[in-house]
Amino acid sequence: MLYPNTLEQKLGFDKIRELLKQACISPLGQDYVDKIRFTDNHSLIDKLLRQTAEFKQIVQYETEFPQSNYIDVREQLTKARIEGLALTEEDFFDLKLALKTAQACLTFLAKSEEGRAGGRQFPFLKELAGPVALDPHLVNSLDRIIDDRGRVRDSASPELARIRKQIIAEQAHLRKQLDSILRQARQNGWIPDDMSLTVREGRLVIPVAAEHKRKIKGIVHDESNTGQTVFLEPAEVFDANNEIRELEYAERREIFRVLLDLTNTLRPHLEGLKKAVNFLAQIDFIRAKARLALQIGAEMPTLHNRPFVNWTDVRHPLLFLSLQKTEGKKVVPLTARLDENGRILIISGPNAGGKSIALKTFGLVQYMLQCGLLVPMADFSEMGVFQNLFIDIGDEQSLENDLSTYSSHLTAMKQFMVGANKRTLFLIDEFGTGTEPGLGGAIAEAILEDLNKSGAYGVINTHYTNLKVFADKTDGLVNGAMRFDSEHLEPLYQLEIGRPGSSFALEIAQKIGLPKGVINRAKEKLGTQQVNFEKLIKELDIEKKVFAEKNIEVGINQRKLAQQLAEYTALKTKLDNEQKQLLNDAKQKAKALVQEANQRIENTIREIREVKADKEITREIRQELQQFEQKALKPEVVAAPAKPKEEYESATGPIGAGDYVRIQGQTAVGQVLAIRGKDAEISIGDLKSNVKLNRLEKVSRRVFKEAVGETEKPRMQGMDLNEKMMNFSFNLDIRGKRGEEAITEVDQFFDNALMLGYPELRIVHGKGDGILRNLVRTHLRRYKQVARMEDEHADRGGAGVTIVKMK
Numbered sequence: 144m145l146y147p148n149t150l151e152q153k154l155g156f157d158k159i160r161e162l163l164k165q166a167c168i169s170p171l172g173q174d175y176v177d178k179i180r181f182t183d184n185h186s187l188i189d190k191l192l193r194q195t196a197e198f199k200q201i202v203q204y205e206t207e208f209p210q211s212n213y214i215d216v217r218e219q220l221t222k223a224r225i226e227g228l229a230l231t232e233e234d235f236f237d238l239k240l241a242l243k244t245a246q247a248c249l250t251f252l253a254k255s256e257e258g259r260a261g262g263r264q265f266p267f268l269k270e271l272a273g274p275v276a277l278d279p280h281l282v283n284s285l286d287r288i289i290d291d292r293g294r295v296r297d298s299a300s301p302e303l304a305r306i307r308k309q310i311i312a313e314q315a316h317l318r319k320q321l322d323s324i325l326r327q328a329r330q331n332g333w334i335p336d337d338m339s340l341t342v343r344e345g346r347l348v349i350p351v352a353a354e355h356k357r358k359i360k361g362i363v364h365d366e367s368n369t370g371q372t373v374f375l376e377p378a379e380v381f382d383a384n385n386e387i388r389e390l391e392y393a394e395r396r397e398i399f400r401v402l403l404d405l406t407n408t409l410r411p412h413l414e415g416l417k418k419a420v421n422f423l424a425q426i427d428f429i430r431a432k433a434r435l436a437l438q439i440g441a442e443m444p445t446l447h448n449r450p451f452v453n454w455t456d457v458r459h460p461l462l463f464l465s466l467q468k469t470e471g472k473k474v475v476p477l478t479a480r481l482d483e484n485g486r487i488l489i490i491s492g493p494n495a496g497g498k499s500i501a502l503k504t505f506g507l508v509q510y511m512l513q514c515g516l517l518v519p520m521a522d523f524s525e526m527g528v529f530q531n532l533f534i535d536i537g538d539e540q541s542l543e544n545d546l547s548t549y550s551s552h553l554t555a556m557k558q559f560m561v562g563a564n565k566r567t568l569f570l571i572d573e574f575g576t577g578t579e580p581g582l583g584g585a586i587a588e589a590i591l592e593d594l595n596k597s598g599a600y601g602v603i604n605t606h607y608t609n610l611k612v613f614a615d616k617t618d619g620l621v622n623g624a625m626r627f628d629s630e631h632l633e634p635l636y637q638l639e640i641g642r643p644g645s646s647f648a649l650e651i652a653q654k655i656g657l658p659k660g661v662i663n664r665a666k667e668k669l670g671t672q673q674v675n676f677e678k679l680i681k682e683l684d685i686e687k688k689v690f691a692e693k694n695i696e697v698g699i700n701q702r703k704l705a706q707q708l709a710e711y712t713a714l715k716t717k718l719d720n721e722q723k724q725l726l727n728d729a730k731q732k733a734k735a736l737v738q739e740a741n742q743r744i745e746n747t748i749r750e751i752r753e754v755k756a757d758k759e760i761t762r763e764i765r766q767e768l769q770q771f772e773q774k775a776l777k778p779e780v781v782a783a784p785a786k787p788k789e790e791y792e793s794a795t796g797p798i799g800a801g802d803y804v805r806i807q808g809q810t811a812v813g814q815v816l817a818i819r820g821k822d823a824e825i826s827i828g829d830l831k832s833n834v835k836l837n838r839l840e841k842v843s844r845r846v847f848k849e850a851v852g853e854t855e856k857p858r859m860q861g862m863d864l865n866e867k868m869m870n871f872s873f874n875l876d877i878r879g880k881r882g883e884e885a886i887t888e889v890d891q892f893f894d895n896a897l898m899l900g901y902p903e904l905r906i907v908h909g910k911g912d913g914i915l916r917n918l919v920r921t922h923l924r925r926y927k928q929v930a931r932m933e934d935e936h937a938d939r940g941g942a943g944v945t946i947v948k949m950k
Contacts, residue, residue, distance in 0.1 A: 144531045145181060146558050153536050154507045155461050159516070166434040169213040172427030173418070179514050183530045183566070185448040190267060191515025194278075196443045197265040198433035199517070204263070213239040213427045215551050216420055221412055230404035236293030238409075238416075239285040245419045246277055246677055248426055259807055268429070275422045281412050288405055296399050303397045310390045317383040318346055324359070325349050333358055341374060345391070346384045348374040376781050410608035426944055432516055432558065439463055441517035444524040450566055450600050451527030452481035452505075457520040459504040460511070475636040476520075485621035487594065487601045489614040489644050492625030497636040498604040499536070499572055501625065506534055506570045529600070530566035533559050537572070549583075552576075556590050576603040584609045595619050611643035693873060693905075798823065803847035804839040812842060812850040868930075871895055878909040882918050896949070897928055904947040907940065920945060 163176045182188060186729065201208050221235040230238070252269045288299045297304045321340055328334045332412050340347055343364040350372050351359060361377040376384060409416070435441070439460040444679040456476035465470040474498070481488060490498050508518045512526055535555040559569050573589050584607040588725035591610060592599060595617065603610070614620035622643040626635040798804060798815060804825060805812045813827035822833045842850075875892045896904050908915045923929050928950055935944035 144533075144562055146531075146533045146562065147555070150506075150532065150534055153534060154503055154510055154513075156507060156510055157463055159507075159511065162435055162438075162656070163428075163431045168211065168427050168430070169423075170215045171213055171424035172431050175424055175428035176431070181532070182515075183509060183512050183513065183528050185446070185528050186512055188515060188528060189446055192443050192517060193267045193428050193445065195269065195432045195436060195515065195517050197268050198275060198429045199436050200263055201265070201268075202430065202433045205251075209244045209247045209778035212240040212244040213423050214238075214244075216241045217417075220416055223406055223409050223413060224618065227403075228793070229399055231291065232293055232295055232398070232402070232709075235289045235405065236401065236937060239282075239289050241423060242277060242282050242285065242416070242419060245423050246282060248272070248422070249275060249277070256587075260745065263887060268426075272422060273430075275418050276415055277419055278412055278415065281409065284405065284408060286527035288401060295401055300397060303394065306390055306394045308396060310387060310394065313383060313387045313390065314513065317380055317387065320380050320383065321347055321377070326377065328355075328359060331355075331358070338372075339916065343374045343376075345388065346376055346735045347380070348376045350373050352653065385406070436517040439519045441519045442524075443517055444512075444520060444526045446512075447525060447527045449527050450481075450529050450568065451525060452479060452509075453525035453602070454479050454508075455521040455524045457504060457524070458506065459500055459517070460519050461507075462500065463544040477504060477638045479505070479623075479638060479640060481600050481602075483603050485619065486599070487591070487614075487620045488623050488640065489610055489620060490602065490623045490625060490638065491603050491606060491611055492634055497625045497638075498528060500636070501638055502536065502570050502572050502602055502604055505568075506532070506536075512616060519890060528566075529568040531562055531564070531568070533562065533567065533569040535559070535569075535571045549576075549894075553586075559596070559599075560590065563594055563599040567597070567599040567601075569594065569599055569601040571601065571603045574603045574607070574610065576606075583607070588613050591620075592617075615643070665877075694875070714850045740862060798836060798839055798841050803842050804842060805842050806848075807838055807840055810850070811909050812847050814847070871899055871901075873901055874905045874907065875902065876907040877915070877919070878907060880915075882915065885915060885919065886922055891924065893923070904949070906945045906947065908940070908943065908945065910943040913942070916942065916945065923947060 160179065163179075164173045167173045167176065208683075214237045216234075216238045219230055219238055222228060222234070223230055238673075249272050252272050254267060266820045267830055270839050288295060290296050295303070297307050318340065325334065325338075325340060328349065328351065329338075333351055334349065335352070338350040340349060342348070346364065348364055350357075351368075351374075353366070353371050353373050356363060356373045356375060359377055360377055361375045362381075363373045363375050365374040366372065367529075380776075440458070440463070441460070455478050457478070458474045458476050463474045477744055479488065480895060490501060491496055508520070509526070509529065510532060511527065518526070533555075534671075535552060555571075559571075563569060574591070576583060587605070587607060588609055591613065592605070605611075611622055614622045621640060623640045624642055626637040626639055627945075723801055798818075800817055801814050803812060804815055804823070811827050813825040816826055816831070817823040818824075818836075819833070822838055823836050824831065824833050873896075875888065877888055880888070885908070892904070893904075906919060908919055910916075920932055923932060923945075930948045930950045932948070933946050934942045935946055
């Protein structure tokens with residue numbers, strides 16, 4: 144069921160019909176456009192969509208498919224039913240072209256998958272061609288008799304061939320006679336040199352100057368507009384022209400006889416020909432749907448045989464085509480989902496923010512789908528089938544029925560509540576308006592409650608706060624907002640589901656230039672609850688924008704972090720493996736050296752025993768053994784890690800101011816600032832401390848520098864840095880903190896940011912009297928790494944937030 148009767152006009156589907164008609168080649172397809180009807184038959188919708196999707200591929204990729212001669216020959220087939228009536232040459236020529244086009248379409252669809260470029264198959268279009276059967280003998284008969292100029296061929300019958308041959312001979316003889324007369328008249332000056340033979344009333348004549356027309360015996364058939372030239376048939380060619388005329392009559396009679404026979408041959412095939420013409424009409428219609436789909440970027444979504452909406456990047460087709468002609472403007476796509484958990488969407492937002500366009504997009508796209516048209520959305524979107532489509536858009540007031548605007552809306556609501564069920568989609572624009580706001584909002588909420596109980600699906604536009612609150616706390620309802628740039632007070636035309644929108648009425652009034660006093664009084668009259676509600680929505684929108692931008696940056700950093708972590712892990716694994724390999728190699732070499740050394744020692748002992756410990760020989764053997772020992776130790780020294788030198792060296796003498804010292808038992812070193820009895824004030828880095836002298840030991844300046852050099856460049860483990868990066872936030876909130884406490888947090892925050900390389904920081908200090916802001920900014924100017932500082936955008940905190948740009 145559809146409501147109201149003007150639904151197509153209100154949604155703009157009448158313009159879609161016009162676009163389809165323009166895309167058709169012939170009246171055949173245009174007649175099918177007029178037959179488009181809304182249906183809830185799932186299988187029929189699926190078939191229509193798949194036919195169009197297949198033809199979309201043909202239009203895009205198949206150049207062999209016939210593109211012309213979709214000729215409407217229904218009138219010719221009707222005439223052919225009448226006994227004794229012969230179709231004309233023009234009729235047969237149109238019929239021949241149409242049947243050849245149909246035959247070419249059938250041949251194309253009958254091709255196997257292997258025989259087609261790209262391996263594309265078109266099963267649904269092939270099914271459409273199933274009932275069509277053209278007799279090849281009939282098509283051949285038409286082609287044998289009618290030539291490619293739409294004339295009966297000479298070979299159509301022996302008699303016709305004889306007559307036309309005789310006509311040609313007589314015309315040649317006649318032309319020869321007239322050429323002779325024309326030449327003679329030109330010599331006598333009766334005919335200008337640029338004149339030649341011509342035809343008048345089917346007879347060959349010569350042009351003669353009017354003053355010389357009596358010098359040539361004959362009949363004048365015509366004269367020029369000026370009367371200075373007459374067209375004369377000389378008496379000598381009367382008989383020849385008469386003969387040709389008789390032959391032409393005979394030719395005409397023979398042609399009629401041939402066409403009558405051909406019409407009689409055609410008559411038994413009229414039912415099959417009618418199916419072929421209807422097939423052409425369907426092909427022209429489906430082709431038009433495919434061409435429109437390419438124009439508006441339409442796709443075939445996943446179709447469900449139940450009420451369901453899961454749309455991604457859907458566009459209003461008419462707005463899309465309109466903005467295509469305007470350079471620099473594009474349709475902002477919508478994404479929406481309606482299911483059992485959220486069946487009714489309540490859209491709020493400012494005027495001219497795109498609510499009505501969003502509503503019409505819902506209605507028009509759903510209507511297009513259930514009329515068998517592809518729809519402009521992402522191809523992975525999902526659409527369901529609804530039994531009823533109800534809309535209340537625009538003004539339906541009627542003078543005849545004495546209906547006001549609000550009365551017409553209530554009449555529509557009555558129809559909605561009577562007809563709504565679980566397979567209904569209803570669309571309501573400016574719900575509840577047209578009467579006193581308090582009453583209108585209450586009635587609208589009661590109607591909405593009833594529609595929700597019916598299980599229907601719907602989309603509603605409203606400004607009423609009570610409906611936004613009702614949707615927030617009621618199962619089955621969900622809020623949506625048309626986004627708005629509160630800084631520039633411009634609509635963004637983006638639908639955001641999950642939260643209500645603000646009307647921004649006060650902000651728009653302020654931008655237009657209404658007096659500030661008027662706006663302030665309006666706020667007072669409105670009440671703090673409503674003002675706070677609108678303010679909260681605005682602040683939530685600002686915060687969402689800020690964190691959406693920062694989430695993108697965090698995502699990028701996390702991806703970089705994951706990559707670095709993977710590289711670190713791979714490198715560590717590689718180093719561990721190499722270390723194990725080196726240790727294994729060293730162990731093997733050491734084992735071999737020990738074995739060789741033992742062998743040498745045994746040999747030495749044996750030789751000494753054999754020579755009975757001769758001193759000279761013993762000394763030589765010992766030298767050989769020492770040389771081996773030195774040779775064996777060389778690679779060991781190279782392979783083994785060098786023994787670290789003493790990390791700290793003590794200096795002698797008493798400890799005084801300016802000396803460098805180390806606390807006994809610890810590695811930290813520092814410098815003595817002053818001696819106070821048995822205590823020394825020392826400085827270790829930025830830390831000052833008093834330490835007993837007997838706990839200190841003096842170190843050299845060189846040792847101090849080495850130690851300080853190590854402490855100034857601490858080695859940081861990769862996992863520690865990664866953990867810091869993951870836990871670090873670019874946003875620091877110091878609102879409500881005292882100056883000293885805030886500066887301490889800013890310093891720590893800034894140090895971490897410098898270490899992690901963040902290019903931009905955000906410090907939230909609030910507006911107030913500006914004391915904390917000035918304190919923070921004055922302090923940050925001392926850092927040479929700061930490039931500049933600036934206020935945040937007005938819609939994201941303004942002067943209450945400082946953006947720090949790093950060099």
